[in-house]
Amino acid sequence: MNKQQTTRQPHPSLTGGAKGGSLITIAIDGHSSCGKSTMAKDLAREIGYIYIDSGAMYRCCTLFALEQGLISADGTIDEAALEARMSEIHVSFQLNAATGRPDTYLNGECVEQRIRTMEVSSHVSPIAALPFVRAAMTAQQQAMGREGGIVMDGRDIGTAVFPDAEMKVFVTASDEIRAQRRYDELVAKGQPADFDEVLANLRERDRIDSTRAVAPLRQADDAIVLDNSHMTIPEQKQWLLDLFHKKTHPSPSL
């Protein structure tokens, strides 16, 4: 993993946090396309924490496999070849000054757009189900979050990557609403999109992600559920901030 390039600028209100002044770890997990990344990025920016998009890391592994010809036309993955080449996959994040959000880099090249295509989406869950892929990415994620002060979103952050995270949120929304959000996002980026294909893809990813043997998608026992089907972005941002303040400034009477 390349050196983390997004900078941490702790917010002045963060002193006296849940760990007696230290920065906490925030895990945001949930279903495909439920807006976790938007929420997590906005929260991290607001509180001066580092944001890590763990899904982008699995998408980079998938893009690498596709570009290296390790996934055949029928979707079969050359697992032995991918495992042998895992050490060639270096993912990093760099703050984009124009958007104020981190872009994803694969081996030094910005792949932020290329990892979000339907082609990558349609192959990412089988790649993310491979135990050696998960082991490599989980180790990198744990190294990035060692000092706390991090918001990480994904599928297994509160259950497998940071089971001791002080704040865990499990996000969901109805299938149709999630598909509409992802469809709108693709259209806004000028990428080809078909609503039914997007809906089928997110259902299939949820199925594979929830049933895989290693670190399946599931709500951690101590996670708080957020169904954001009918929430606006400002509303969900406020909900998260309120929870963050409760976690870092617990009421003495509670």
Ligand code: CDP
């Ligand atoms: O943004 P979206 O919901 O489409 O997905 P993502 O967060 O970019 O993640 C893409 C895929 O990576 C998921 O469908 C999972 O298969 C996999 N993933 C995972 O297995 N574990 C994570 N912690 C994050 C993502």
